[in-house]
Amino acid sequence: MKAAQLSAIGPAEKTVQCIDIPDPGAPGPGEVLVDVVACSINPADILSIEGNYASKPTPPCPLGIEGAGTVAAVGEGVTHLKVGDKVMSLVRTNWVQRIRDKAQAFVRLPPEVDLAQAAMLKVNVATAHLMLTSYENLKPGDWVIQNAANSGVGVDLIRLARASGVRTVNVVRRAELIDELKQMGADVVVVDGPDLAQRVGEATGGAQIRLGIDAVAGAAVGRLAQCLAEGGTVVNYGLMSGEPVQIDAFHFVFRDLHLVGFWLAKVMRTMTFEEIQAMYAKLAERLVDGTIHVVVEASYPLTQVAEALAHAKRESRGGKVQLRPNA
Numbered sequence: 001m002k003a004a005q006l007s008a009i010g011p012a013e014k015t016v017q018c019i020d021i022p023d024p025g026a027p028g029p030g031e032v033l034v035d036v037v038a039c040s041i042n043p044a045d046i047l048s049i050e051g052n053y054a055s056k057p058t059p060p061c062p063l064g065i066e067g068a069g070t071v072a073a074v075g076e077g078v079t080h081l082k083v084g085d086k087v088m089s090l091v092r093t094n095w096v097q098r099i100r101d102k103a104q105a106f107v108r109l110p111p112e113v114d115l116a117q118a119a120m121l122k123v124n125v126a127t128a129h130l131m132l133t134s135y136e137n138l139k140p141g142d143w144v145i146q147n148a149a150n151s152g153v154g155v156d157l158i159r160l161a162r163a164s165g166v167r168t169v170n171v172v173r174r175a176e177l178i179d180e181l182k183q184m185g186a187d188v189v190v191v192d193g194p195d196l197a198q199r200v201g202e203a204t205g206g207a208q209i210r211l212g213i214d215a216v217a218g219a220a221v222g223r224l225a226q227c228l229a230e231g232g233t234v235v236n237y238g239l240m241s242g243e244p245v246q247i248d249a250f251h252f253v254f255r256d257l258h259l260v261g262f263w264l265a266k267v268m269r270t271m272t273f274e275e276i277q278a279m280y281a282k283l284a285e286r287l288v289d290g291t292i293h294v295v296v297e298a299s300y301p302l303t304q305v306a307e308a309l310a311h312a313k314r315e316s317r318g319g320k321v322q323l324r325p326n327a
């Protein structure tokens with residue numbers, strides 16, 4: 001069968017190849033075999049391949065943080081899955097045609113779910129959900145502000161906030177995204193700039209915004225912090241600018257802002273399998289009822305993994321890039 005393999009740390013489009021590996025064979029006791037249908041390429045995959053993530057892979061090695069597929073076979077003693085079930089994988093080696101692993105490495109999804117959307121559930125939807133609900137007790141009518149608002153996480157956050165009545169201020173770096181995000185349910189969309197806080201104040205009628213969600217770091221997070229009310233929380237979860245977080249100490253000393261980091265992998269290590277299953281079951285309902293939907297800009301077979309990675313690295317994309325291992 002075919003699989004993506006990292007041959008060396010370096011530019012993703014040059015260091016990942018599609019190779020042939022032995023089929024994983026029939027599942028043993030407590031295991032399942034899954035045909036992988038769709039995998040999203042996330043910034044974290046690229047950071048990891050290029051040696052800029054929390055942990056460095058040791059090549060040659062398999063890849064792929066997310067994937068969704070269908071159960072092809074179940075081993076003895078497996079009770080929560082059966083052949084034909086749609087599943088989301090919890091393993092981090094998804095860019096492959098088939099995965100054989102313990103049954104608890106897979107979360108069952110509703111039969112109606114679109115597996116291309118489900119392949120974006122594990123990382124981005126859970127990240128948006130947890131950041132929205134873990135730091136400030138936001139009630140309907142309250143506001144949250146985020147940057148990189150057109151990203152996968154950003155779009156999920158807009159839609160989840162809308163569904164719970166929380167209003168969103170969305171910072172982007174391209175004016176052409178304004179109408180698109182508003183149609184998705186964004187309340188305010190603004191293009192980033194030095195006068196961001198003033199324009200946000202005008203657009204929200206001086207709303208007290210207690211939660212700021214930052215994927216960019218650098219000077220952008222400083223501008224986001226300026227938009228927050230005294231005592232508010234900045235959650236930094238991404239490093240798209242590649243620069244250090246830059247927030248004026250004024251906001252911590254005199255305005256009591258809080259800065260916290262969010263990393264889904266770390267949060268999930270604190271959860272039991274039952275808690276993980278329950279969280280994704282609720283979020284999967286949001287995929288099925290259409291609350292959550294992220295555009296897929298392009299899909300590639302595993303044999304074109306290098307082209308897919310080059311595409312995923314482009315800025316100003318119109319959506320996610322995915323792999324379809326069994327297409």
Ligand SMILES: NC(=O)c1ccc[n+]([C@@H]2O[C@H](COP(=O)([O-])OP(=O)(O)OC[C@H]3O[C@@H](n4cnc5c(N)ncnc54)[C@H](OP(=O)(O)O)[C@@H]3O)[C@@H](O)[C@H]2O)c1
Pocket residue numbers: 042043044123124127148149150151152153154173174215216237238239240241242262263264265314315316317319320
């Ligand atoms: N901490 C966690 O647990 C966790 C979990 C999930 C995701 N993340 C992080 O969340 C971020 C978004 O992930 P995603 O999958 O949603 O991304 P995505 O869909 O691939 O979108 C990337 C976004 O980043 C923006 N961007 C790229 N370079 C930028 C720059 N230099 N300055 C400002 N914006 C820039 C893009 O804007 P344009 O469209 O204008 O190019 C786009 O909005 C990434 O940093 C990712 O690593 C973290």
